Amino acid sequence: MDGWVVGIDLGGTKTALGLISPDNRVVAHRRMPTNADEGPSSVVERIAHLVADLEAEVPGGERVAALGICCPGPVNHETGTLLKLVNLPGLSNTPLRQLLAERLNLPVRLEHDAKAAALGDFYFGAGRGHRSMVYVVIGTGVGAAIILNGRLYYGETNASGEVGHVSVDPDGELCHCGTPGCLETFTSGPSLVRRYRRALQEAGAPIDEPTITGEQITHLAAQGDPIAARLMEQSGRALGIAIASMAMILNIELYVIGGSVAKAGDLLLEPARQTVPKYCFKATAQHVQIKASELGDDGPILGCGWLARHAS
Ligand SMILES: [Zn+2]
DSSP states (O other), rough: OOOOEEEEEEOSSSEEEEEEEESSSSSEEEEEEOOGGGHHHHHHHHHHHHHHHHHTGGGGGGGGEEEEEESEEEEEETTTOOOOOOOOOGGHHHHHHHHHHHTTTEEEEEEEHHHHHHHHHHSSSTTOOOSSSEEESSSSSSEEEEEEEEEEOOOSSSSTTTTGGGGTTTTOOOOOTTBBBTTTHHSSHHHHHHHHHHHHHHHOOOOOOTOOOHHHHHHHHHOHHHHHHHHHHHHHHHHHHHHHHHHHHHOOOOOOOOGGGGGTTHHHHHHHHGGGSSSSOOHHTTTTTTEOOOSSHHHHHHHHHHHTOOOO
């Protein structure tokens, strides 16, 4: 489908909407607090209001032709339903696609946010020209989406891509999922914060920043703070071990890293690149490419735009 579409990235705290031109550029943005606790009808109404607002910016009075929306999982992409959402309990078990389609009288596609972001980079960013890739999102949590021969791979029970809960250290700290040494315990924003505070305590240093975030730790590492730099190095190595395992199992060559922690760029990715050859066959490691997402916050929106164009 050509024409103008809207991509919507519905998150735990805020929701971002983008108006996408026929040549797949995000030409206008809108943002709103998600406020999921107000319930589905409030969220749908506020989204509908902003979609109308974006539509007013389409030149020549053309209409928006379709919507794509993504949210933190789990979702049923076939029925367009949100399942039990830990971060958005107010929207659990909501048939969001149907509600939006009825309210706006438009075709709508719903997808998991990591999968939408993967589609964005696959078609319009770091994955252009590739047949297969794995997109790893590192933010509050860690997850992945696998694109195999041009198609998202969902797994037998729609549970593929949980690389954040693959162990990279059997003696590591216990993850909230119950497994020791999950990748997420090394790389997620909250894990970086926990590790940073613990390292300060061990060094006997005062914790003068009670509300430090993962993003701030990234900035500190870039400025040469030794504790923050060591943590990013550790995170990158853990990511490298996980990528080596995926490369050995899947024989996929391109790994695109997105999400807020991935904004650390080479501080995170370079240790990962150096670690991969230590944990897989040389012949496999030679072909592994680890790249940062090229689309940043617009990745999920552009992926939703692609889905919207393929809505039936
Ligand atoms: Zn885990």
